[in-house]
Amino acid sequence: MPAAAALVRPGDTLALGGMTLYRRPMAFVRELLRQGTGDLTLLAMTAGLEGDLLVGAGRVRRLRTCYFGLEVFGLAPMFTQLASQGQIEIIEETEASLAWGLRAALAGLGFLPGPGWLGTDLPAVRPDVKLVQDPYSGQRYMAYPALRPDVAVIHVPVADRQGNAALIGNLGIDREIALLAGRTIVTAERLVDSPADFGYQADIGYMSVSAVVEAPGGAAPTSCYPYYPLDAAAIMEYVQACQRGEFQQYLEEVVKRQTSSVKRQVSNVKRGT
Amino acid sequence: MELTDYTVDELICTCIAHQVADGDLVAQGLATPLVLAGYMLAKRTHAPGLFFASAVGNTVCDGWSPLSLTTMEAFWLGRAVRFLTFTEIICELLPIGQPKEFFRPAQVDAYGHTNNVVFGDYRRPRLRLPGAGGIPDVTTYSPRVYLYVPRHGRATFVPKLDFRSGVGVIADETERRKLGVTSPGPRYLVSDLGTFDFAGSGGRMRLLTYHRDVTIEHIQARTGFPLAIAPDVHETSPPTAEEVRLLREEIDPLGIRQLETLGGMARWQKLQEIINQEIRNQ
Numbered sequence: 001m002p003a004a005a006a007l008v009r010p011g012d013t014l015a016l017g018g019m020t021l022y023r024r025p026m027a028f029v030r031e032l033l034r035q036g037t038g039d040l041t042l043l044a045m046t047a048g049l050e051g052d053l054l055v056g057a058g059r060v061r062r063l064r065t066c067y068f069g070l071e072v073f074g075l076a077p078m079f080t081q082l083a084s085q086g087q088i089e090i091i092e093e094t095e096a097s098l099a100w101g102l103r104a105a106l107a108g109l110g111f112l113p114g115p116g117w118l119g120t121d122l123p124a125v126r127p128d129v130k131l132v133q134d135p136y137s138g139q140r141y142m143a144y145p146a147l148r149p150d151v152a153v154i155h156v157p158v159a160d161r162q163g164n165a166a167l168i169g170n171l172g173i174d175r176e177i178a179l180l181a182g183r184t185i186v187t188a189e190r191l192v193d194s195p196a197d198f199g200y201q202a203d204i205g206y207m208s209v210s211a212v213v214e215a216p217g218g219a220a221p222t223s224c225y226p227y228y229p230l231d232a233a234a235i236m237e238y239v240q241a242c243q244r245g246e247f248q249q250y251l252e253e254v255v256k257r258q259t260s261s262v263k264r265q266v267s268n269v270k271r272g273t
Numbered sequence: 274m275e276l277t278d279y280t281v282d283e284l285i286c287t288c289i290a291h292q293v294a295d296g297d298l299v300a301q302g303l304a305t306p307l308v309l310a311g312y313m314l315a316k317r318t319h320a321p322g323l324f325f326a327s328a329v330g331n332t333v334c335d336g337w338s339p340l341s342l343t344t345m346e347a348f349w350l351g352r353a354v355r356f357l358t359f360t361e362i363i364c365e366l367l368p369i370g371q372p373k374e375f376f377r378p379a380q381v382d383a384y385g386h387t388n389n390v391v392f393g394d395y396r397r398p399r400l401r402l403p404g405a406g407g408i409p410d411v412t413t414y415s416p417r418v419y420l421y422v423p424r425h426g427r428a429t430f431v432p433k434l435d436f437r438s439g440v441g442v443i444a445d446e447t448e449r450r451k452l453g454v455t456s457p458g459p460r461y462l463v464s465d466l467g468t469f470d471f472a473g474s475g476g477r478m479r480l481l482t483y484h485r486d487v488t489i490e491h492i493q494a495r496t497g498f499p500l501a502i503a504p505d506v507h508e509t510s511p512p513t514a515e516e517v518r519l520l521r522e523e524i525d526p527l528g529i530r531q532l533e534t535l536g537g538m539a540r541w542q543k544l545q546e547i548i549n550q551e552i553r554n555q
Contacts (some may be wrong), residue, residue, distance in 0.1 A: 069403030083401035095407030101361035116410030118453040119440040140453035169350040264429040
């Protein structure tokens, strides 16, 4: 894990796999916090606990996401505090700007026109995103610029040692960021000889993966289907620590921990025939 | 007719359920248990052929499940009829499938324009909010945008938005075409005080029904702009005994839907109680 985390350099655009409180690379984030890598641009479709730790620790200079929160557990406390104080640069994104930006990069294009934003204040706070006109119908669209992360980190249930990795649902933007990033790191609940032995196909191919790390419990306290659900009590502990103004103590404690304890398995990954 | 005992969260769920038709594709975002309970209620009553597009799990699903804080993801994945990447959901399913979706605005104005980005000045916000997700996208093109507000007040129903992150009704056809907006705007809004559409003059918000024990004057006093009133304005139809039973006993026995209607300490205590109950159930 330390060698994999060292692949993240100060100033990188770091894309974290999973969604909100599901299959987030928590063990990796703890190692990154230990190493002290900062000045990061954090890119996620939706950011949650993993992002709040990095933001609260002062490692994130710039943010690109369309949602940053802890769902029913409330606001992401450190993001909310630092963003409200203007201590973090936010590149305003929406689902469309992120998704069409990734698709533009996958297509090798500088941008893709897509729906959205028209009639809202988004264009005013993103003057770098231009309008284009459909040469056929005359309809106007936003020209969403291509998005290419420097590093992608994706926690998966099952991978082989070459980096072929199965997501088993909850696909998020993981396939896209794995293909696009200059360096892609996979952390896995289980390393196996081949995902096919378990009846799964790889969603991420070995050719786009730079490093593979076995990390059982590596997403906890977020979930890793089908191994374990999100740990609601642990997420509440974090929110409560922040409410008491004890983010720093929480951070020190969490960084010391090698892996989070996993409280319950949803089901076992079945071996295929 | 026997009067049914019901709470306002159950009434909101029922209003949401009644906006859904059999065979619909419905989408739900993050942390919207009132909407999810409403969809599940529709699935269990008049809309058995409902399909769910879920942001948790990134699937299309055809089953129903009791609400849970911890195991919904496993349900969406275990009962999925389709796995999608989030880019497929955004670039294909939403613009082409055009599911019905209920959004919860942090601020809404008289024409249904919404804000989920900041309170206060954008550059120096009083409070940064979690974000607008796909609302700035979907509201420009979707004919099936719905809104809900669990706690109706002047902080939410404002004369002027701090930031516009969702498009409402732009009644002037020329203006709408010039902007490139194709959505007609939100169809409907339900709050804990009443139900509304946007058929007032120039697309203004219009009171359709007031909930039990709520007066029109009270709703107007809690709204930061003058409301249009439908000529046949009347009391909101109450949930049936069976709808209330389904919500309480089968769809949401833990009362997760109340996390949207409660505030402050009461909400916090309810959240603790639900988590403790889910841990005991494991």
